Amino acid sequence: MFESSDLVSEDLKILENFLNNSxxxxxxxxxxxxxxxxIKAGGKRLRPALVFIVCKMLSYQDEENKRxxxxxxxxxxxxxxxxxxxxxxxxxLRRGVSTANKIWGNKTSILVGDFLLTMAFxxxxxxxxxxxxxxLSQSSATIVSGEIKQMLICSNITMTEQDYIDVVSAKTAALFAASCEAAATLAKVSVEEREALKSFGVNFGIAFQIIDDVLDYSGEQSGKNLGNDFYNRKVTLPVIISYDLADEAEKEFWQSSFGKIKNCGNFQKAISYIKNHKAIELAKEKAESYIKIAKESLDIFPSSLYKTALINLLDFTLHRKL
Amino acid sequence: MFESSDLVSEDLKILENFLNNSxxxxxxxxxxxxxxxxIKAGGKRLRPALVFIVCKMLSYQDEENKRxxxxxxxxxxxxxxxxxxxxxxxxxLRRGVSTANKIWGNKTSILVGDFLLTMAFxxxxxxxxxxxxxxLSQSSATIVSGEIKQMLICSNITMTEQDYIDVVSAKTAALFAASCEAAATLAKVSVEEREALKSFGVNFGIAFQIIDDVLDYSGEQSGKNLGNDFYNRKVTLPVIISYDLADEAEKEFWQSSFGKIKNCGNFQKAISYIKNHKAIELAKEKAESYIKIAKESLDIFPSSLYKTALINLLDFTLHRKL
Known part of the structure; x- marks a missing residue:
């Protein structure tokens, strides 16, 4: 997975057992x-890793396995x-394997989703x-409101970068922030430290989602279907940047062809426009700026293996290929 | 609405304001x-009324409007x-007005449903x-598991009465029980009293759902689309009873025609079989047996206006026409 998680591999193992038992x-x-x-489809367990690394960094003594x-x-x-x-x-497809709704249908996905939420609480x-x-309850509400905002505006090719950052902050970064803040709260640290970790989480989360969205256009072996966002007419940062820099003919293309069904070369054309405008690089620079803030948020903490692990997680995110 | 709620009309007004503000x-x-x-589509506010009536019956002093x-x-x-x-x-259609998914679509209904759940918590x-x-968290999990069981078995014409009662206990009665138990918990009564109120809620809830399902075949002015369950191939008590009593030809009808699309007389035929076997009356008798247990659960409480109100709610349920 990634090196940082080696430090908390024991905790991650306990977590897997806990999830399997459930x-x-x-x-x-x-x-x-x-x-x-x-559980088997796995994923990176990035949010749990955040909880565990922050708990360790703050020397949280957890006798009841609350973490x-x-x-x-x-x-x-x-x-x-x-x-x-x-x-x-x-x-x-998600993480390279069929989604639950593909296998079991929408009804099952809706209800099991509800069930997971009640188990979590x-x-x-x-x-x-x-x-x-x-x-966690506040961040759950924020995530859902982010999903709703996404549904409302993300098919609009003229949506702004600020709209995008608002959606991403809510639907992704809120849970990264909550992971760090919850760990800090368990460890009963000062308000300043808790806020710093929350800021780390928010900025990490935004950067993570930007890279995730970039991979939908540039991923080589992405577990997701390449072009998923394009075909679902979900506007993300590479598209926003390309559209901003587009000439009239390109704008006309985006307006008429974005999200149109496969096999007509639209996606390849979109990728070529994205490449021409260096939108992948520009989006990555944006992600980098959030990663910089995330790193700075950790300045108040003394050096430690765990602090380094958090910083490594940021770098891992920026350079991941899938 | 129903007389019992007059006793808690002040609380119900505060609730409406609270919901409107949210x-x-x-x-x-x-x-x-x-x-x-x-909120405007309303519904009977039966579960909140239960909370309020039980709180009053148990003389709960609520200075922070927790109820x-x-x-x-x-x-x-x-x-x-x-x-x-x-x-x-x-x-x-639900309660005589268009459902949210009819007006705003499935995506909105899924996400706003999620949002309501996070607000509730x-x-x-x-x-x-x-x-x-x-x-409440346990009962939410139970409700969802009831919905899942319903999805899995309710299109099966040979499902048993026990299967049906299991589903209804989970998807409906659990929240009735939780309403009563939560109120009892706020009021810090004895375990015996809390269990009695929980039993009242469970049995009330089962009876309520049986009558609700009966109305899908017998309702005169039901707010729901008459025949909804039939066309959705959702097996409920009137159908289970009719099928149990059916001869071979009728069994063949249920197997081949249950849930088949409108305008071919299937629903009218189903109703005629249900009538012939007095399945509506038999289902109502079943509901009555649960209402009897619900009433008996209240025996340990002294007479009061509020106890009478709970009993009136039971009778209202048994005799409602929509």
Missing amino acids: SENSNISLVSSVISHL IRVAAAIEFIHNATLLHDDVLDGGE QWLIECENFDVLSI | SENSNISLVSSVISHL IRVAAAIEFIHNATLLHDDVLDGGE QWLIECENFDVLSI
């Missing part, structure tokens, strides 16, 4: 199957949004920490 | 519109399930009562 404990075999599919429950809850909130997201988008409640509950 | 406070106008539509937040959360959890339910069923967290949080 899947086996469901008394509905369909639910077990979907959860097991999601595991918090990390599991965050991973399930994330997976719940993915399930509903794939229904909304009609996504068929049950684990959070077990932690008996109202601040952590508030952080 | 709709206005959303900074996404689509969300405000959907929530406002749901309002709990009732609002329960109403929003209920509405979230309705939003997702209508997407699953393709329902177009935020209000519950504000109450700072872990027991109430656990009750």
